[in-house]
Amino acid sequence: MMTQMVLRRIGIGFATLIVVSIIVFIGTSVLPGDVAQIILGQSATPATLAQLRSELGLDQPGYIRYFIWLGDMASGDLGTSKAGGASIVSLTSGRLGNTMMMAGIVSLISIPLSVALGLWAAMHPGTWLDRVITFGTLSTISVPEFFIATILVLVLAVELHWLPAIAYMSGDETGWQLMKALAMPLLTLVIVVSAQMIRMTRAGILNVMSSPYIEMAILKGVPRRRIILRHALLNAIGPIVNVIALNLAYLVSGVVIVETIFAYPGLAKLMIDGVQTRDLPLVQACAMIFCATYVVLILIADVASILSNPRLRHPK
Amino acid sequence: MKDKFRPQSGDITLSDLDPSDRSLVENAVKKGFSRREILKIMMATGVTAATANSLFTKSGEAMASTPKKGGSIRMASNLHGPDDQLDPRLFTSTIDYTRGRATYNSLIRHSNELVPQAELAETFEPNSDASEWTFKIRKGVSFHDGSPMTADDVVYSMSRHLGEDSTSVIKSVMSSVKEWKKVGQHEVKAILHSSNADLPTLLGLFQNKIIKNGSTGEGNGTGPFKMDSFEPGVKSVHTRNEDYWAEGANLDTIEITGITDPVARVNALISGDIQMATVIDPKAFRQVEEAEGVTLLSTPAALQMGICCLKNTAPGENADFVKGMQYIQDRERIVKKILKGKGSVGNDTPVMSAHGPDFCSELAQREFDPDKAKFHFKKAGISGAEIFSAPVVSGVQDAVLLAQANCAKIGFDLQVKKVPTDGYWGAVWMNEPVNVVTWNMRPTANSQMAIQFAPGAAWNDTYWNNDRMGELLRLSLSEIDPDKRHAMYCEMQTLIHNESGMVIPAFSNINDGISSNIMGMPSVPLGQLGACEWPELVWLA
Numbered sequence: 001m002m003t004q005m006v007l008r009r010i011g012i013g014f015a016t017l018i019v020v021s022i023i024v025f026i027g028t029s030v031l032p033g034d035v036a037q038i039i040l041g042q043s044a045t046p047a048t049l050a051q052l053r054s055e056l057g058l059d060q061p062g063y064i065r066y067f068i069w070l071g072d073m074a075s076g077d078l079g080t081s082k083a084g085g086a087s088i089v090s091l092t093s094g095r096l097g098n099t100m101m102m103a104g105i106v107s108l109i110s111i112p113l114s115v116a117l118g119l120w121a122a123m124h125p126g127t128w129l130d131r132v133i134t135f136g137t138l139s140t141i142s143v144p145e146f147f148i149a150t151i152l153v154l155v156l157a158v159e160l161h162w163l164p165a166i167a168y169m170s171g172d173e174t175g176w177q178l179m180k181a182l183a184m185p186l187l188t189l190v191i192v193v194s195a196q197m198i199r200m201t202r203a204g205i206l207n208v209m210s211s212p213y214i215e216m217a218i219l220k221g222v223p224r225r226r227i228i229l230r231h232a233l234l235n236a237i238g239p240i241v242n243v244i245a246l247n248l249a250y251l252v253s254g255v256v257i258v259e260t261i262f263a264y265p266g267l268a269k270l271m272i273d274g275v276q277t278r279d280l281p282l283v284q285a286c287a288m289i290f291c292a293t294y295v296v297l298i299l300i301a302d303v304a305s306i307l308s309n310p311r312l313r314h315p316k
Numbered sequence: 317m318k319d320k321f322r323p324q325s326g327d328i329t330l331s332d333l334d335p336s337d338r339s340l341v342e343n344a345v346k347k348g349f350s351r352r353e354i355l356k357i358m359m360a361t362g363v364t365a366a367t368a369n370s371l372f373t374k375s376g377e378a379m380a381s382t383p384k385k386g387g388s389i390r391m392a393s394n395l396h397g398p399d400d401q402l403d404p405r406l407f408t409s410t411i412d413y414t415r416g417r418a419t420y421n422s423l424i425r426h427s428n429e430l431v432p433q434a435e436l437a438e439t440f441e442p443n444s445d446a447s448e449w450t451f452k453i454r455k456g457v458s459f460h461d462g463s464p465m466t467a468d469d470v471v472y473s474m475s476r477h478l479g480e481d482s483t484s485v486i487k488s489v490m491s492s493v494k495e496w497k498k499v500g501q502h503e504v505k506a507i508l509h510s511s512n513a514d515l516p517t518l519l520g521l522f523q524n525k526i527i528k529n530g531s532t533g534e535g536n537g538t539g540p541f542k543m544d545s546f547e548p549g550v551k552s553v554h555t556r557n558e559d560y561w562a563e564g565a566n567l568d569t570i571e572i573t574g575i576t577d578p579v580a581r582v583n584a585l586i587s588g589d590i591q592m593a594t595v596i597d598p599k600a601f602r603q604v605e606e607a608e609g610v611t612l613l614s615t616p617a618a619l620q621m622g623i624c625c626l627k628n629t630a631p632g633e634n635a636d637f638v639k640g641m642q643y644i645q646d647r648e649r650i651v652k653k654i655l656k657g658k659g660s661v662g663n664d665t666p667v668m669s670a671h672g673p674d675f676c677s678e679l680a681q682r683e684f685d686p687d688k689a690k691f692h693f694k695k696a697g698i699s700g701a702e703i704f705s706a707p708v709v710s711g712v713q714d715a716v717l718l719a720q721a722n723c724a725k726i727g728f729d730l731q732v733k734k735v736p737t738d739g740y741w742g743a744v745w746m747n748e749p750v751n752v753v754t755w756n757m758r759p760t761a762n763s764q765m766a767i768q769f770a771p772g773a774a775w776n777d778t779y780w781n782n783d784r785m786g787e788l789l790r791l792s793l794s795e796i797d798p799d800k801r802h803a804m805y806c807e808m809q810t811l812i813h814n815e816s817g818m819v820i821p822a823f824s825n826i827n828d829g830i831s832s833n834i835m836g837m838p839s840v841p842l843g844q845l846g847a848c849e850w851p852e853l854v855w856l857a
Contacts, residue, residue, distance in 0.1 A: 037742040045488065045774040052483055086548065091398055094547070150579070157587040165587040166575060168390075263392070263575040263584070265550040273397035273549050282398060 002306065002313060009302055013295040017288070021073075024287040025066050028280045069281070073288065079281040088285045092267060096289065098169075099266040102182065103251035106189045111244060114194040118201025118240075123228055125206065133202075137195040149188045149261045156184065167264040185262045189255065193247040200243040204236035211235075238305030245301035253290035383836060387856035388569040391592035391845070392581055396574025400548035403533045404525035405476050405484040410594050410844045413522040414572050415546075418554050418851040419460075420525035420537030423451055423470065424516045426847065428839045430672060430759050432516035436465070436526055436538065446511040446794055453502040457561040459528050460535075460542045467498045472529040474506070486523045488774055489763060511794035514760045521759070522848070540565040540852040549574070554851075566836075566855035582829065585610055591831040594844040598656045598710055604829045614658045615826045617841035618668045618757040618764060621650070621659075621712045623703065625817035626749050628779040632817045636696035641750075642682055643689035644722050645715075645821035654711040654718070658827055662820035665809040666768060667761045670841045673798070674761035676806035679813060690726040700729030701750055706740045709754035710824050716752060746777050753777055757842050761805055762793060769812055778817035785811050833857045 036052040053059055072079055078088035121130045140148065157165035163183045179186075208214060209232055217227050252267070259269040271286035273279075306312040393411040401412045404420060423437040434440065437451040457465040474496045477484040484490070492512045497505045506515065518524070527533045535543035538561065541554035551573035556565050575581040575590070582600045585593040586607045596604055596612060604612045625632030625641060632638060647661040660668060663682055669675050693699070705716045716732055723730040735744055744751050758764040766789050767773065771781040785808060792804040812818060828845050830837065836854045838846030846853075 037739075047480075048483055048487065051481065086398070091548075094550075153580070153583050153587075157589075158583055161587060164589045165583040166580060166589050168573070168584075168589060260577050261580050263573070263577070263580060265547075270398065270549060277397050277399045279398055 005306065005312075006303055009299055013299055016295055017291060020291045021070060021284075021288060022066075024284050024291075025062075025069065028283050028287075029062055069284065073285075078285040088282055091282065092270065092285060092289065095265060095267040095270045098264065099252055099255070099268065102185065102189070102255070102264065102266060103248060105182070105186060106193065106251055107244075107248055109186070110190045110194040110197065110247075113190070114197035115201050115240070117194075118198045119205065119228065119233070121198070121202045122205035122209070122232075123224060133198060137198045140191055140195040141199070144257075145188060145192045146257045146261060148191055149184070149258055152184055152188055153261070165262075167262040169265075182264075185255075185258050185264055188258055188262075189251065192258075193251065197240070197243055197247060201236075201240050204239045205232045208232040208236045234308060237308045241304045241308075242298075242301045245297040249294045249297045252293045383566050383855040385566050385568075385855070387567055388571070389567055389591045389834070389854070389856075390571040390573065390589070392573050392575040392584060392590045392594070393844075394574070394578070394581065394595040395576060397549045400546075401533075402535045402543075402546065404473075404523050404527060405482070405486070407523050408485060410848060411572060411574055413843060413848040414845070414851065415543075415552055415554075416522060416525050417539070417848045418541040418570060418572070419535055419539045419543055420527060420533070421457075421539050422520060422524050422526060423453075423474075424519040424524075425849070426517070426520040426759060426840050426842065428846075430517065430670075430840070430842070432520060436470070437519075440516050442513065442515075446513045446515070447508050449506045449508070449515050450499070451504050451506070453504060454561065455502055457538050458559065459538055460557065461528075463528065465526065465528075465538050466501055467504045469529045470504050470526055471496045471498050473526045474504075474524070477523070484523065486521055489518060489521065489767075490524075510790065513793055513796065514762055517759045518763065522843070541570060562852075565852045567851070570851055585829045585831075588831070591834060592845060592850075593829045595710075596827045596829050598654065598658065598827075601656050601658065601827070609832050610829055611832045613826075613828045613830055613837065613839075613845070615839050615841050615846070616660055616668075617670050617823065617826045618666060618755075619709060619824045619826060620662065620666050620753070620755055620820050621709050621715055621822045621824060622666070622753040622755070623716075623819035623821075624745075624751050624753050624778045625819065626746075626779050627781075627817040629749050631696070631698050631701050632749055632778065634696045634698065635815070636692040637698050637701070638817050638819070640689045640692035640696065640698075640728070641719075641819045643685045643692065644719055644726070644728075645819060646684040646718060646722060647682075647821045648684065650711065650715045650718065650822045654714045655822060655824055658825040659711070660823045660825075662822045663809075663813060664816075664818055664820050665812045666755065666764050666818070666820060667805070667809055668823050670757065671761040671764065673802065674805045676802075676809040678806060679809055682813070684722075686722060686726050689723075690728070693726070693728050699727070700731065702731045702733055702748075704733045704735055704744045704748040704751040706735050706737045706744065706752065708737055708740065708752060710827070711822075712752050712754065715821060746775075759842055762789060765789065765808055765812065768818070769808075769816060780816040780818075782811060782815065 036049050069079065076089075078092065080087050117133055121133045124130055153165050156163045164181060165184070167182050167185045169178070169181050205228060209228075214227060214232060217231055218224075254268070255266065256268040256272055258264070259266045260272065267286060267289065271283055274282035274286060391414065393409070393414065395409050396411045400415075401407055402415065402419070404416050407413055407416055421436045423435060424432045424440065425435045427433050432440070436454050436457060438454045439452045441450050442448065443450075451470070453465075453467055453470055459465060474493075476482060477487055477490040478493060478495075492508050492510060492515070493506050494509050495507045497507060499505050508515070525533070526538065528536055535546060540557050540560050540562075542557050544553040544555055546552040551571055554570045554572070556568055558564070573590075575584055575593070578595070578597050578600070581590075581593045582596065582603060584590045585604070588609070601612060604610055623641060625638045627633055642664050651657065651659045651661055661681065662668065663679060665676075665679070667675050669677070703716060705713055707713050713734070720730045720732050745753060755764070755768065758767065767775055768777055769780065769782070769785055770776065770789055771783060771786040788804050788808045788811075792801060792808070795801040795804060826841065826844055830845075833856050834854050835857050838849040838853050840847035840849050
């Protein structure tokens with residue numbers, strides 16, 4: 001029964017990907033100007049345009065290009081970048097690695113931090129520390145990330161010269177050097193994603209705390225700490241995991257602004273560059289990678305909440 | 317030919333110079349130019365010998381510094397992406413040009429005054445009517461992979477810009493060349509369709525780099541730096557070529573990267589993460605000028621802030637509409653307020669003082685005159701128009717809004733349609749009746765005018781086809797007598813000024829930021845950071 005449910009989720013994930021592929025393909029096709037026009041820019045002439053277009057295969061009808069693209073992608077061939085001529089797999093793999101590294105470090109810091117802070121706030125509601133946490137998280141949620149990033153750069157890099165203003169990696173940094181090079185975007189992202197997770201953890205647990213079985217536990221004299229960790233947390237885990245999954249997906253695909261401000265060579269920035277150069281295969285590949293990341297993470301979150309919920313685990 | 321910029325006008329002291337000249341001289345001293353170079357600049361600005369001497373004494377310390385080896389520089393351009401290139405004929409942006417300059421050489425390079433200098437060509441000689449040019453190629457030059465550079469490589473590299481199938485960015489610029497021919501192992505000949513006395517200057521263009529026969533560049537050049545790594549849209553790393561054929565570079569390594577966000581670029585410069593930043597926005601001038609350890613470099617250049625009124629359709633076909641648009645431009649205010657003084661007033665021609673003696677300084681400056689503008693708009697019988705504007709050059713959006721406000725005062729309704737730069741060159745430019753434009757500075761007045769105003773030219777962006785203009789463009793190329801040549805250039809600029817559909821209220825300077833300890837910066841006005849000529853020239857104090 002449960003396997004069936006998981007399989008159905010995976011099936012829905014695949015269908016989503018196909019639908020997205022069509023939307024991405026159509027969406028990129030209706031952008032004004034074509035690759036040839038953008039590559040040549042101001043220096044385009046009709047002759048060089050026609051030449052470049054046929055070189056790039058842009059003279060074939062759209063639906064044929066779609067199926068060729070879909071087939072190639074299914075076989076793991078993402079095509080070649082139209083602007084640079086490099087294979088997209090080689091272009092994206094390094095960038096995906098960078099993005100994953102950033103997302104990984106941010107999650108390693110922010111998930112334990114926010115769950116801990118959220119729990120702490122839930123255990124001691126109404127105390128001054130709870131108020132500080134609530135105020136802090138509400139403020140950071142309401143402020144856009146580029147504002148946080150800019151303030152951090154102004155204070156920590158331009159004024160105090162403590163940290164570099166850009167996340168520039170020469171490629172051979174290890175450990176501490178790497179952390180220092182990445183400190184600014186890491187700090188920004190940890191602040192941005194933790195806020196939401198802290199609030200969700202706190203709210204989720206406080207919500208469960210008002211249910212009858214918790215009241216029963218309290219009446220039985222179970223210590224509050226044990227109630228929260230043993231009973232409340234496990235029941236609140238579903239929504240918390242979902243928020244964590246959404247934030248992880250954001251770390252992979254939604255960090256365009258942070259990557260741009262810190263000139264970090266991640267995947268989202270590659271996609272923006274791809275849009276600017278009308279490198280449609282590259283944009284499509286990035287969009288599909290992002291979409292796949294979302295689908296997989298949401299899938300994991302769904303399975304996790306099924307597993308943590310006996311009613312879903314053993315449906316009647 | 318290009319002996320001086322402008323006539324001397326009696327005794328002038330340093331304080332009499334206009335701010336841009338003064339900063340030019342001061343910058344030159346600060347950057348450690350040679351005494352001779354500075355004297356030359358001073359002659360151009362009209363300073364007396366006495367003033368020159370006092371300036372030398374004051375800056376003795378800076379003057380004493382001589383190039384020294386070592387150190388590294390990280391440069392960030394304003395644009396980069398997966399389309400970054402190593403193939404010279406597809407170079408389109410500063411980041412490509414800089415990598416090209418570090419990795420490859422050309423036959424000819426430009427001096428700060430745009431005089432062609434021999435580089436891989438040892439000598440270059442025209443025949444009597446400049447329809448054939450002979451180049452003696454330098455011996456003992458080798459590519460980074462060790463193979464020697466010969467006439468075959470030159471003929472191969474230069475021929476890649478010719479022919480129907482060529483996708484070269486400068487195909488049309490180089491189209492006056494019929495054929496490149498190998499004469500000997502170290503001698504080539506360019507056979508032209510028609511005379512062109514300016515050919516050597518064109519050979520200094522960013523795309524005219526010499527690569528190995530049969531290759532597409534691939535980072536294997538004869539240049540002062542060898543390429544260690546190259547990731548498009550991320551960065552490249554270069555180390556000094558110890559086997560270079562000339563004296564060679566001073567820096568040990570350079571890293572070339574891009575930071576597209578203008579605020580982030582300036583922050584990275586000020587915090588010392590990068591030592592060079594291209595394209596500083598006027599809004600950030602003060603921040604850069606006031607920051608410790610960084611310098612704002614501002615080089616006057618013919619980076620036009622233009623408005624095209626298409627002559628083949630309404631309203632541009634009406635000459636009085638164009639006149640109205642020209643008189644409503646508050647040129648002084650655009651330079652002073654919008655460009656913060658880092659620019660020069662335009663006279664509705666694409667040629668300006670940085671082009672040297674071909675600039676027609678005799679042509680009377682068109683002034684801001686709302687009454688005349690009102691008169692001409694009325695005569696044209698037009699009460700409103702629509703202008704398409706995108707931020708193609710710094711300040712142009714604000715200049716258009718200023719024109720809109722001034723138009724409103726005389727009862728003319730100028731509607732501004734703001735559009736993104738993205739896709740602008742394909743969808744708006746040369747299509748919408750009134751649109752903004754910019755052109756990078758071309759090395760010669762002739763190529764600057766020919767690209768936009770030659771009858772039937774592919775990029776004649778006002779569709780103004782004037783037979784006399786075409787004739788003059790051709791004739792002036794083979795005219796060797798300086799006076800006659802100047803008269804021809806003046807006639808062309810007067811024609812454009814009076815009859816074309818072009819409005820050019822101002823030129824923007826080229827503005828970059830560098831660390832103050834970088835010495836020996838070139839100031840070639842053809843592109844950012846001294847037209848990317850710096851890798852071989854600069855050193856760290």
